[in-house]
Amino acid sequence: MTANRVPLSPLSFLDRAAAVYPSGVGVVTGAGETLGYADLHRHATTLADRLNASGLGTGDRVAILAPNDVPLLAAHYGVPTAGAALVALNTRLAAEEYHYILNHADVALLIVDDELADRLGPDLRTAVPGLERVLRIGGDDSYADWLAQGHPDGRLRLPSTEDAPITVNYTSGTTGRPKGVVYTHRGAYLAALGVALQMHLTPESVYLWTLPMFHCNGWCFTWAVTAAGGSHVCQRKFDADGAIELIERHGVSHFCGAPVVLNSIVNAPRAATVTFAARVTTAVGGAPPSPTVIARAAAMNLDVVHLYGLTETYGPSLVCEPQPSWAGLDRGELAVRTARQGVRTVHVDGVRVVDGSMVDVPADATTIGEIVVRSNTVMAGYLHDEQATREAFRGGWFHTGDLAVRHPDGYVEIRDRAKDIIISGGENISSIEVENVLVAHPAVLEAAVVATAHDHWGEVPVAFVAVHPDAQVDAAELISWVRDRLAHFKAPREVHFGELPKTSTGKIRKSELRDRVRSTAKEQACP
Numbered sequence: 001m002t003a004n005r006v007p008l009s010p011l012s013f014l015d016r017a018a019a020v021y022p023s024g025v026g027v028v029t030g031a032g033e034t035l036g037y038a039d040l041h042r043h044a045t046t047l048a049d050r051l052n053a054s055g056l057g058t059g060d061r062v063a064i065l066a067p068n069d070v071p072l073l074a075a076h077y078g079v080p081t082a083g084a085a086l087v088a089l090n091t092r093l094a095a096e097e098y099h100y101i102l103n104h105a106d107v108a109l110l111i112v113d114d115e116l117a118d119r120l121g122p123d124l125r126t127a128v129p130g131l132e133r134v135l136r137i138g139g140d141d142s143y144a145d146w147l148a149q150g151h152p153d154g155r156l157r158l159p160s161t162e163d164a165p166i167t168v169n170y171t172s173g174t175t176g177r178p179k180g181v182v183y184t185h186r187g188a189y190l191a192a193l194g195v196a197l198q199m200h201l202t203p204e205s206v207y208l209w210t211l212p213m214f215h216c217n218g219w220c221f222t223w224a225v226t227a228a229g230g231s232h233v234c235q236r237k238f239d240a241d242g243a244i245e246l247i248e249r250h251g252v253s254h255f256c257g258a259p260v261v262l263n264s265i266v267n268a269p270r271a272a273t274v275t276f277a278a279r280v281t282t283a284v285g286g287a288p289p290s291p292t293v294i295a296r297a298a299a300m301n302l303d304v305v306h307l308y309g310l311t312e313t314y315g316p317s318l319v320c321e322p323q324p325s326w327a328g329l330d331r332g333e334l335a336v337r338t339a340r341q342g343v344r345t346v347h348v349d350g351v352r353v354v355d356g357s358m359v360d361v362p363a364d365a366t367t368i369g370e371i372v373v374r375s376n377t378v379m380a381g382y383l384h385d386e387q388a389t390r391e392a393f394r395g396g397w398f399h400t401g402d403l404a405v406r407h408p409d410g411y412v413e414i415r416d417r418a419k420d421i422i423i424s425g426g427e428n429i430s431s432i433e434v435e436n437v438l439v440a441h442p443a444v445l446e447a448a449v450v451a452t453a454h455d456h457w458g459e460v461p462v463a464f465v466a467v468h469p470d471a472q473v474d475a476a477e478l479i480s481w482v483r484d485r486l487a488h489f490k491a492p493r494e495v496h497f498g499e500l501p502k503t504s505t506g507k508i509r510k511s512e513l514r515d516r517v518r519s520t521a522k523e524q525a526c527p
């Protein structure tokens with residue numbers, strides 16, 4: 001480090017917050033206790049000390065499976081202070097999926113909340129031979145005992161290079177296996193400051209954790225709220241009535257989530273009688289909120305902001321920025337405008353919609369192209385997968401795989417998701433992954449999985465299956481088969497049997513299957 005060159009890292013945000021706001025309310029725990037930023041700083045530096053004492057540091061990866069609460073928040077600072085990269089695990093996976101991720105990331109130490117430990121399965125240590133230690137939060141509380149042996153050590157230590165990995169986030173992407181998306185200290189610093197500016201976070205902001213911290217590191221709000229000196233309010237497990245109560249009790253100013261979070265809140269039993277005392281900024285990503293939901297949210301004093309992004313872009317990279325001229329629009333037209341994906345966020349250098357030759361499509365709201373992104377907040381790459389990284393970065397831009405149009409005002413609107421991805425409750429489901437599990441059933445010859453619209457979850461998977469001659473199997477058995485091997489939300493809601501339509505080269509025509517699903521949905525909706 002020199003006088004004019006210090007590595008960019010969000011770790012510096014907690015150092016500042018602990019100095020400027022040492023007491024006060026930095027964090028409200030899941031149990032309702034309050035901590036100052038000095039307390040969070042002490043937890044993080046003690047964690048770093050214990051990791052280093054255990055022989056872990058630069059180049060290592062430490063995983064945590066925990067709900068939205070202090071240990072997971074502190075790990076976002078303590079693990080990278082030790083020099084390691086944090087792997088925050090999705091709380092909704094199946095045991096085999098956890099085993100794959102832990103092995104792929106070469107995780108040596110795992111911290112797991114006692115409420116989630118059973119999800120890892122009884123054979124964890126056998127399935128993940130490189131795992132040297134497992135610490136449990138609660139129960140026997142081996143994590144607390146282990147942590148108590150450490151010593152908080154002054155400032156959080158910045159990395160020697162800002163391009164060092166800070167976290168690895170796993171996403172199914174467009175393949176059957178999860179990919180490890182590598183974030184750097186530099187990218188996380190810039191994304192967090194961009195989010196703080198874009199969402200108008202200040203020291204008076206009170207952020208409710210309805211979005212999982214494991215999801216793109218909470219869209220980088222794990223660092224952004226701290227950078228602003230605002231307050232974190234933890235909700236260990238989301239429930240709509242509980243969220244409403246926390247918003248009222250703590251004067252929450254911001255929360256984020258998939259459409260299912262907003263849908264649940266505006267349709268909660270208490271919602272009809274609640275109008276929050278102050279405006280609450282509600283950022284929604286994963287799918288556009290419906291005009292009906294936007295109207296209900298407005299009645300509760302919720303200001304809905306539509307965001308778009310991917311794990312590979314540190315979360316939000318597009319925002320539907322409201323224009324002053326929209327103030328005079330009627331509610332229906334305003335909802336149509338607000339449901340678009342929008343324009344690049346302040347921390348993103350460029351977003352384009354291009355054809356197959358990397359030429360920008362015209363801004364005519366009709367011509368479809370692929371969204372590509374260039375930014376300091378695009379991932380460093382996929383862990384242990386140089387080929388997939390090169391493919392994603394072809395032409396000097398990150399290829400999202402999402403198809404969209406550009407409107408004359410420059411706003412982007414997605415017209416179709418990448419064909420094999422189903423977005424359910426804000427979580428990506430790889431159709432290939434589900435198909436592979438279905439085909440593993442002895443009765444199944446072929447399988448194809450597509451999305452169907454769902455009022456609550458946005459999208460859910462539907463399976464089309466061809467069985468072996470003389471084989472017998474029903475839908476319930478196949479759904480149970482998938483649920484036993486993957487996270488339950490990845491299992492198909494329906495299974496249709498019969499020959500699968502194919503192209504002349506033998507590829508399954510998923511477009512035809514999607515048309516069947518849409519046609520069936522329309523027929524069922526008609527009186």
